[in-house]
Amino acid sequence: MIDVEEEERLYRELFDVSNEAKEIGNEIHVDIVPAMNALRDAAPVMPGSLQQLLHLEGHTINNWDVERDSYTLLSFAACDRALRENLTFSSAGYLETPGVRSMGPVILAMTGDEHRRTRAVAQSMFLKPRAMNWWGPNWIDEIVEQLMQRLDGRDTAELNIELCARLPVNVVTRGIGMEGRMALVFRDHLLKATGVRKVTREEQYASHIEVGRMLGDLITLRRAEPGDDVITGLIHNDFKLADGGTRKLSDEEIIGFCRLVILAGGGTTWRQLGITLYALLNDYRFWEACRDDRSLIEAAIEESARWMPTDPVFPRLMTEDAVVDGVPVPAGVRIDMCLGSANRDPSRWDNPDVYDLFREKKYHLGFGLGPHQCLGMNVAKQEMIVALNALMNRFPNMRLDPAAPPPRIVGGLEQRGMSAIPVLLH
Ligand code: HEM
Structure with a gap:
């Protein structure tokens, strides 16, 4: 159990996008979007990892421990195909990282x-109706309400730490079945255990053991006393075998x-x-439009995930030779799927670099x-919908604080996010 001061310190330490990237050695100080777009405009698929193509050598992205040549998929067509054809563009590539x-x-x-x-x-626990009718009333609504109450009576806030950081970590920890007060300590151990936070090998191992112990204890408890949470579901749901039989996880x-x-x-x-x-908030017309017509909030979230996906690159392993968007790619190479450039492919979207709440609906x-x-x-969308609605109800005239440094999109190649979101609440 940690006290309020320690909790505050941990939130600032764990939820600082720049710091997170710095710790794993992949912080980028330039806006990578124009560079990714320029690569895609030059060719839909290129030999080399995204890191090499962007001349970011020295960044320790993903810590692959198997030597391979790489190719990067940059166009929408190439990434769309790679995501669908998972036997050719294999997710087994992830196993080549210790994390x-x-x-x-x-x-x-x-x-x-x-x-x-x-x-x-x-x-079944993650379908849209369950996100709305189970995750919502069980965890999301209550946590958002608590976070809003912390802002009551205040004139300013920094929403990166005070809302964006606190909501998902609490929702997902409690959704699993763990007590909310364990959320931060557990996340800290998990980040250390998987190498997302750099610590000594001994500390990494100790955190790995601690994560296993905390989850193991919870599973033992839920086997004896079932709850209404994800772990209980995973204990009770059947794994369907190929021969028609079933087993438990x-x-x-x-x-x-x-x-x-x-x-x-x-x-x-x-x-x-x-x-x-x-x-x-940056284009206030869109804040006002959503505030006045809440049915637009979902489109606002989709457009944000298209315009600036927080994780712009994901890996795969090529299991057979293929011609991808016109470019031959050999078996055995590592693939970087650059979703960031694919989501801004001008062959699919008009003015793709602009965040436009009202653009034609197309999947991204x-x-x-x-x-x-x-x-x-x-679940992620439900969290964002409830949080944005709550802000618009409570603080309809909220705006970016002009006296604070303007928010910037920062981080590494694999995780991008806001430097801070300072706002005037009224
Ligand atoms: C805005 C928030 C989120 C974004 C942008 C996001 C993005 C993604 C993407 C792009 C993948 C595909 C990775 C791949 O194909 O290699 C993925 C997979 C996954 N995500 Fe999310 N995610 C978000 C929130 C969440 C949340 C809230 C959860 C759980 C509560 C979650 C759980 C997972 C899991 C378990 C997978 C692996 C699925 C599989 O391999 O079949 N994500 N996510």
């Missing part, structure tokens, strides 16, 4: 039948699932909510696509 391997068996790195069957055990499989869900669900939603808020790649499309996207 993912340390999580145990996780769907992110599985392919084919194994992936489909394992994901199906959890899928092992503790190790459940622990892997929880590690992934907490890691994937905490950081991304924090940063994407910040980007969405910034986009709306910000939540991925195909078999590995984000499992938690409905």
Whole structure:
């Protein structure tokens, strides 16, 4: 258990986009979007990793521990195909990073039948109706209300820390079945264990053991006393076997699932909510439009995930030779799918570099696509919808604080987010 001061310190330490990138050695000081766009305009697919193509050598992105040549997919058509054809553009590539391997068996790195069957055990808990009718009333609504109450009576706020950071980490930790007060300590251990926070090998190992112990204890408890949470669902749902039979997930499989869900669900939603808020407040017409017609909020979130996906690049491993958007790509190479440049491909969107709430609706790649499309996207969207509605109800005239340094999009190649979101609440 940590006190309020320690909690405040941890929030500032764990939810600083620049610091997070600095710690893993991939902080970028320039706006990478024009550079990614220029690459895509030169060719839809290029030999070399995105890191090499952007001349970011020295950045320790992902810490691959298997030597391979790389290719980068830059166009919408190339990334769209790679996301759909997961046997050719294989997610097993993730297993070549120690961080993912340390999580145990996780769907992110599985392919084919194994992936489909394992994901199906959890899928029903993450569908849109469950996001709205289970995650909402059980966790999201209450946590948002508590965060709003902290802002009552105030004139200013820094919403990156006071809202965007606090909401997802608490929702996902409590959704798993852990007590809210454990959220930060658990996330800190998880980031250290998976190498997202740089610590000594001994500390990394100690955190790895601690994460396993905390989740293991919770699984033991829920086996004895079922709750109404994700762990209970993972314990009770059937894994359907190819021969028509069923089995239950092992503790190790459940622990892997929880590690992934907490890691994937905490950081991304924090940063994407910040980007969405910034986009709306930066072009105040869009804040006003959403405030006056709440049915537009969902489009605001989708457009933010298209315009500035918090994670602009994802990996794959090529399992066979293929011609991708006209370019031959050999088997055995590592693939960087640059969703950032694909989402701004002018062959698909007019004025793609502009955040436009009213643009024609078309699917984008910000939540991925195909078999590995984000499992938690409905939960993430529900969190953002409830948070934005609550802000608009409470602080309809909220605006960026002109006296504070203007918010910037910062971070590394793999995770982008806001430097801060200073606002005047009234
Ligand atoms: C705005 C927030 C989010 C964004 C932009 C996002 C984005 C993504 C993307 C692009 C992928 C595909 C990765 C790949 O194909 O290699 C993914 C996968 C995944 N996400 Fe999210 N995510 C978000 C929130 C969440 C949340 C809230 C959760 C859980 C509560 C979550 C859980 C997962 C899981 C488990 C996977 C792996 C799915 C699989 O491999 O089948 N994500 N996410």
